[in-house]
Amino acid sequence: MHLLSIYIEYYFNFTTLHLLHMKYSHCVWFIVVSILVSSCASTKKPSQKHAGSIHSYDLSEEGVxxxxxxxxxxxxxxxEDTSEINYKAYEDFIDFLEVEYPSIHDNIERERIGQYSLLxxxxxxxxxxxxxxxxxxxDVVPVKYGDDTLWQYPPFSGEVEDGFVWGRGALDDKSGVMSTMEALEYLTEQGFQPERTFYIALHHDEEVGGVRGAQQIAEHLKEQDIELAYLVDEGLPIAEEILENVEVPLAMIGVASKGSINIELRxxxxxxxxxxxxxxxxxxTLSRAVNRIERKPMKASYRGLIVDTFEPLIPYMTYTQRLAFNNTWLFRGIIKSKLSKNPATNAALRTTAAxxxxxxxxxxxxxxxxxRVIINFRIHPNDNVEDxxxxxxxxxxxxxxxxxxxxxxxxxxxxxxTGAAPYQMLKKTIEESFSQVLVSPSLFIAASDARHFHDLTSNIYRFRPIRARHEDRSRVHGIDERISVDNYMEMIEFQIRLIKNGASEL
Ligand SMILES: [Zn+2]
Structure with missing residues (x-):
């Protein structure tokens, strides 16, 4: 469930803090503001440029x-109902990969696991x-019955129009799978030989929990006592227009993902x-119980990971935003309350109850x-199931x-x-691939197949270099899913660099 859309929403509507509505007395205000104005004055707002990409490889755009x-x-x-699945399409897709990527299939060994997942x-x-x-x-999510007529181009046409490739999976996650394959094909054709062994897994049931694909592959590797240096999965994007008046793109590396629990009250x-x-x-009686939960949600925290997420953006914020974010010792409560008002930012601060x-x-x-009532909780890393x-x-x-x-x-x-060498390598690869882009660690508020691999490595990073703007938030799992041709070319270059940078000792 690559909920890119939630994450884009997450970072958007954070408007200028209304500091003057604070409850502090005027006297304290005068002193505090005097100190802060001077401390902030030195932080000049850098110019905001759009991220460019850096091309190093000779790829045939037409072919890819x-x-x-x-x-x-x-x-x-x-x-969900596996008896309804058209597995012929899965077989055809696997055959298609074999035909289109001969160099991979000549140079890299492949196993089928759980019937349709490839390792x-x-x-x-x-x-x-x-x-x-x-x-x-x-695998991709279905197109809701009746929605196909709302698409600009039919959802399974793969139409290339207006500088975009259109269709279900263009963002989640066929572009991820195919850009990885393009990178492997390119590198094997060039005769590139990694020092480090790479496992590349293409799963077939992520959208319904990954039990037959990712989970079995993880078990298979565990049986061989394999310990991984790191794992990179789909996840967060390069978000553009993150905050109001802040246009600098932020590549967010998901270093953690939320847990989940359904609780029934009967x-x-x-x-x-x-x-x-x-x-x-x-x-x-049940309404009263729900009301008590709504009135006092689980505790929010503006500490740790969320602080690190916003940190690189501070120089690009408006004056009042900078004032607050540079002085969390004083304004933490206000930041928290402001972020809590938006459902998306609220989800990054606390365990939520739906x-x-x-x-x-x-x-x-x-x-x-x-x-009976069922409440779906998404558990923040500060809490656990028992909490x-x-x-x-x-x-x-x-x-x-x-x-x-x-x-x-x-x-x-x-x-x-974020101190581990693989994180630093990933950060460096992003910086080498995109100029003017900031990088920060973030919380992935959805879930992906990476959750099946926690026993194999402690270095799990959830990131795809997909440029995501506000208007794109509803396309993932929604209507008019698409990726720009330019962005897809960038993704392939990124994947090539990621393999090369990770191929030797870090
Ligand atoms: Zn996905």
């Missing part, structure tokens, strides 16, 4: 665009180095006829005997409501180090 377009035409749609092993010359891994997924009581209602009701299902009653003149359950029990404060954890509860991922 044609292949991306063809890849979209394979309707490799994932569905390539590019043997390095130095067995003393830990292998690296690059993963992506070639309440039962005697029923009866609606002509003689009891004082308390199933609906009223009330997704509420069921009670079946007939207008019968009192319901039972009701969420304890919070729920504490907030609803009613022993008669049954609190049940549903299947597939998942703690947040560990936070990968």
């Amino acid at each position: 665009i044609k292949r991306l377009s063809k890849s979209i035409r394979h309707e490799t749609v994932s569905l 390539y092993k590019w043997e390095g010359s130095n067995s003393g180095l830990k292998p690296a891994m690059m993963i992506g997924h070639y 309440y039962t009581q005697d029923g009866g006829h609606s002509s003689m209602p009891t004082r308390s009701s199933v609906i009223g 009330k997704t299902i509420f069921e009670a009653g079946f007939k207008e003149n019968v009192l319901p005997v039972e009701g 969420v359950v304890a919070y729920v029990r504490d907030r609803i404060n009613n022993d008669n409501i049954e609190v049940r954890v549903l299947d597939r509860a998942r703690n947040p991922s560990p936070v990968s180090s």
Whole structure:
């Protein structure tokens, strides 16, 4: 679930802080502002330029665009009900890769795992180095019934028009898979030999949890006692227009991802006829419980990772934004409260609770005997599954409501180090590939297949060099998904550099 859209939303609507509405007294204000004005005056706002790309490799644009377009035409749609899946499209896609990338298939060994997921092993010359891994997924989400007519070009046409390649998967994640393959084909053709072994996994069921693909591949590697130096997966983009008045692009490397848990609240009581209602009701009791959770969400924090995310942007902010972000010791509360007001930034600060299902009653003149609510929590790295359950029990404060954890509860991922050599290599590769781009570590508020690989390495990074503007936020899993031809060419160059930079000792 590559929720690029959420992340773009996440960083946008942060408008100028209304500092003058603060609750501090005028006297304190005068002193504080006097100090801060002088401390900020030295931070001159640098000019804001759009990121350019740096071309180093001789790639045939016509060829690579044609292949991306063809890849979209394979309707490799994932569905929860596997009996409904058209696996013929998956087989055809695998055949297509073999035909289009002969050099890869001559030089790199390949296994099929979980039937349709592919694991390539590019043997390095130095067995003393830990292998690296690059993963992506070639399955895509379906196009909602009836939505296909709303697309500018049919969703599985792979149309190349107006400087874009259009279609389902153009962003998530066929461009990721295909740019990786282009890079491998290019490098193997050139006779490039890595010192480090590379594993490249192309998964087939990421959009429905990755249990048959990524999970089995991770198990397969674990059985061989393989320890990875690092793993790079899809994830966060290069966000442009991150804050209002801040146009400098920010490449966000996802160093952690949120956990998830579904909690069911169930309440039962005697029923009866609606002509003689009891004082308390199933609906009223459950509504009160939900209301108590909404009134006091789990704790927000503007510390650690989120501070690091905004840090490189500070010089590019407006004066009042700079004032606040340069002085979090004083303005942390205000920053937190401002960010909490926007659902997307709020998600980066705390564990969120989405009330997704509420069921009670079946007939207008019968009192319901039972009701249930399901709340989907997305768990911030500051919390864990137990914290969420304890919070729920504490907030609803009613022993008669049954609190049940549903299947597939998942703690947040560990936070990968930004000091580690692989992170620094990735950062350097981004800087070498895109001029004028800032890089920062960020929290990925969705989930991807990387979650299956935590036992294999502590260095997991979620990033694709996709340029994402505000208007693109609804295209992922939505209508008119597309990637620009220029951006796709940049992605391939980036993947080539990423392999070369990671191919020897870091
Ligand atoms: Zn994805």
